[in-house]
Amino acid sequence: MTSPLTSRPIDSAVRIVSLYPDLLGTYGDGGNALVLSRRLEWRGIPVEHITVDAGEPVPDSADLYLVGGGEDGPQVQATRELEQSQGLHRAVGNGAVVLAICAGMQILGHRFPDAKGTSRPGLGLLDCETIRVDRPRAVGELLTASAQLTTPEGIIELGQLTGFENHAGRTIPGSRSQTLASVDVGEGNGDGTEGVVTGKIVGTYLHGPALARNPLLADALLGWIVGASAMTPLDDVDVASLRTERIHAARHHELAPRRSWRDILRRS
Amino acid sequence: MTAAPNPASATGPAKNLRPRARLAVTAGRVVAWASRNVRFGTGSVIGGRVSLLIDPNLLSELTASRDVVIVSATNGKTTTTKLLSSALGTSRPVVSNWLGANMTPGIVAALAAANATDTAVLEVDERWVDSVLRATNANTVVLLNLSRDQLDRTQEVRKLAEQWRIALQTTPPRTVVANADDPLVTWAALAAPNVVWVGTGQEWTADAAGCPACSGRIDFTDTGWACSGCDLRRPSVDVVLTNGVIAMNGRTMSGELALPGRVNRVNAAFALAAASAMGTDLDQAFDGLDDVREIAGRYRVAQLGDTRIRLLLAKNPAGWHEALELLEGPSTPLIIAINARIADGHDPSWLWDVAYERIGQRFVVAIGERRHDLAVRFRYGNINHIVADDLESAIELVRQSPAYDPTMPIDVASNYTAFQDHLEHVGGVL
Numbered sequence: 001m002t003s004p005l006t007s008r009p010i011d012s013a014v015r016i017v018s019l020y021p022d023l024l025g026t027y028g029d030g031g032n033a034l035v036l037s038r039r040l041e042w043r044g045i046p047v048e049h050i051t052v053d054a055g056e057p058v059p060d061s062a063d064l065y066l067v068g069g070g071e072d073g074p075q076v077q078a079t080r081e082l083e084q085s086q087g088l089h090r091a092v093g094n095g096a097v098v099l100a101i102c103a104g105m106q107i108l109g110h111r112f113p114d115a116k117g118t119s120r121p122g123l124g125l126l127d128c129e130t131i132r133v134d135r136p137r138a139v140g141e142l143l144t145a146s147a148q149l150t151t152p153e154g155i156i157e158l159g160q161l162t163g164f165e166n167h168a169g170r171t172i173p174g175s176r177s178q179t180l181a182s183v184d185v186g187e188g189n190g191d192g193t194e195g196v197v198t199g200k201i202v203g204t205y206l207h208g209p210a211l212a213r214n215p216l217l218a219d220a221l222l223g224w225i226v227g228a229s230a231m232t233p234l235d236d237v238d239v240a241s242l243r244t245e246r247i248h249a250a251r252h253h254e255l256a257p258r259r260s261w262r263d264i265l266r267r268s
Numbered sequence: 269m270t271a272a273p274n275p276a277s278a279t280g281p282a283k284n285l286r287p288r289a290r291l292a293v294t295a296g297r298v299v300a301w302a303s304r305n306v307r308f309g310t311g312s313v314i315g316g317r318v319s320l321l322i323d324p325n326l327l328s329e330l331t332a333s334r335d336v337v338i339v340s341a342t343n344g345k346t347t348t349t350k351l352l353s354s355a356l357g358t359s360r361p362v363v364s365n366w367l368g369a370n371m372t373p374g375i376v377a378a379l380a381a382a383n384a385t386d387t388a389v390l391e392v393d394e395r396w397v398d399s400v401l402r403a404t405n406a407n408t409v410v411l412l413n414l415s416r417d418q419l420d421r422t423q424e425v426r427k428l429a430e431q432w433r434i435a436l437q438t439t440p441p442r443t444v445v446a447n448a449d450d451p452l453v454t455w456a457a458l459a460a461p462n463v464v465w466v467g468t469g470q471e472w473t474a475d476a477a478g479c480p481a482c483s484g485r486i487d488f489t490d491t492g493w494a495c496s497g498c499d500l501r502r503p504s505v506d507v508v509l510t511n512g513v514i515a516m517n518g519r520t521m522s523g524e525l526a527l528p529g530r531v532n533r534v535n536a537a538f539a540l541a542a543a544s545a546m547g548t549d550l551d552q553a554f555d556g557l558d559d560v561r562e563i564a565g566r567y568r569v570a571q572l573g574d575t576r577i578r579l580l581l582a583k584n585p586a587g588w589h590e591a592l593e594l595l596e597g598p599s600t601p602l603i604i605a606i607n608a609r610i611a612d613g614h615d616p617s618w619l620w621d622v623a624y625e626r627i628g629q630r631f632v633v634a635i636g637e638r639r640h641d642l643a644v645r646f647r648y649g650n651i652n653h654i655v656a657d658d659l660e661s662a663i664e665l666v667r668q669s670p671a672y673d674p675t676m677p678i679d680v681a682s683n684y685t686a687f688q689d690h691l692e693h694v695g696g697v698l
Binding site: 021022023025026027028029030031035038053054055071072073074076077139140164166195207209210213214235238239241242245 | 424426474477478480483484485486487498509614615617618619620621632640641643644645646647648649650655
């Protein structure tokens with residue numbers, strides 16, 4: 001079941017690490033680990049999920065690392081610990097896949113703003129920089145045009161990306177990175193694009209969680225590890241219904257479906 | 269349609285007020301009365317808003333000659349307010365806004381209808397603690413917990429903790445009753461001169477891993493917590509809940525409560541601590557707790573045709589953590605409803621922070637405006653589920669299931685606006 005693209009031994013489990021969910025787990029991003037694990041299990045591929053809390057050593061030999069979104073204070077703490085540990089840096093050097101969401105994407109870049117707006121050095125693994133801009137926080141449904149990952153082996157189609165964004169920064173992709181897609185509805189990076197990809201590190205502003213709403217993105221990340229041919233079709237009926245409903249809601253700006261006048265008077 | 273009594277003839281504190289405040293109260297009542305009669309709901313919020321437009325200082329005026337206690341938290345504030353009202357009510361007249369209108373307009377509306385000296389037990393939204401405390405000079409403040417809620421709308425929990433801390437420094441109450449097991453609440457309450465610390469054990473700690481004082485890491489153990497970066501740590505407690513027994517003032521209380529679940533024991537411990545701090549005899553206060561059987565429809569068992577349903581409310585991960593204690597035992601099918609309107613928060617990503625796997629083998633029907641988000645969550649949780657369009661069809665699906673037990677009410681667990689819809693469906697607040 002292994003692919004020619006990787007050197008993973010047959011029968012060994014895919015190792016997925018959730019990094020610091022205690023610091024960077026505010027917006028349900030922990031669900032991404034569950035989605036990845038299940039999509040491997042359902043295909044009969046063994047998986048091992050490891051949770052690394054703040055203060056614990058970061059293993060450098062896993063296949064896939066997940067970094068979630070969080071508040072400003074814990075974001076700085078997570079950066080400090082990851083910088084000290086260097087475990088993630090070594091893993092990336094070994095070719096590990098990383099999915100970084102929102103605050104996670106910001107701290108993996110070259111620089112990001114802290115709670116006071118001061119620019120701080122990031123981990124420098126993702127070729128982008130996040131700056132504070134004078135505009136209201138971007139909060140709402142985020143929908144992109146068809147997204148793609150361009151890899152040395154070819155283009156991977158991801159379909160439209162759908163999710164919920166909730167962030168203040170503007171992210172500027174660097175020259176060594178690509179973006180995931182152009183934005184249809186919402187803010188994204190802030191320049192009409194969404195997401196930053198450097199090698200096998202994927203950053204995005206999508207919560208929802210991102211992989212629950214975008215199964216092609218989940219399978220693309222897993223395909224990098226076990227080979228695209230192992231990504232056999234799954235029963236995604238529930239996901240398809242959710243995508244149809246959310247894409248419709250984003251297009252029609254239905255943030256509060258069927259909110260009546262009675263609701264407004266009673267509860268506002 | 270039952271018309272409310274003529275508002276101008278209602279009793280209340282109006283005669284002791286300045287003319288402007290009196291006008292504000294009367295105008296608010298008229299608007300509330302009109303709103304009720306066109307069936308817009310209770311009318312209390314809109315009436316309170318009109319009153320405050322006429323007299324912005326009305327809350328100060330309405331609380332000038334009464335004892336005030338504020339109850340705030342992410343979860344449990346409505347229940348604790350009701351329990352505390354009932355405990356205090358055994359020894360003195362009490363007025364409360366326990367129907368959930370917990371910002372200044374709702375509070376003003378509740379107080380305007382009461383006698384001027386009744387003790388006010390106020391449920392206060394987390395974001396409104398500062399302004400309500402300043403206006404009322406409350407002498408007791410009860411702070412239960414802070415956790416993630418309404419991700420798109422509410423401020424980050426650390427900022428709320430900081431607001432509370434500054435509020436307690438600026439307007440120090442005589443007593444703060446605070447949760448020693450919640451680092452965010454502890455840090456806020458340490459700013460107050462006199463704190464009764466309550467230790468009930470906190471199972472949901474996912475929002476408190478970063479220290480609010482130094483953003484260092486907080487280490488939790490079975491017996492407490494401490495920051496690894498500064499000297500913030502769990503204070504020694506004055507009131508303890510262990511295995512359902514509440515211990516305080518050298519006494520233990522272990523009688524049954526009408527409300528189910530561990531979480532309501534926790535709420536009761538806070539209510540007793542506050543009632544005791546306010547001078548109520550403990551035995552009397554404990555007896556008062558047992559009078560509370562449902563909280564604005566929560567836990568109600570209602571008849572719908574020839575089916576009985578039990579209404580449960582859970583609004584956020586910490587709330588679901590407690591609600592799942594009631595849902596993980598039985599094997600009968602259940603219904604879960606999720607909306608994402610403004611009062612719920614538009615982002616239901618938190619569904620993935622809830623361990624719905626604890627439902628086990630129970631068959632679940634997902635309803636509500638975000639039923640497809642629920643279905644995907646259940647799919648990845650390997651939970652046996654189906655999606656239905658509304659409560660009626662969900663009940664029909666449950667009744668057709670082989671695991672349905674007609675002698676048991678069907679559990680319907682919902683988040684905020686979904687719960688309100690279901691409550692209205694079965695006849696509203698009693």
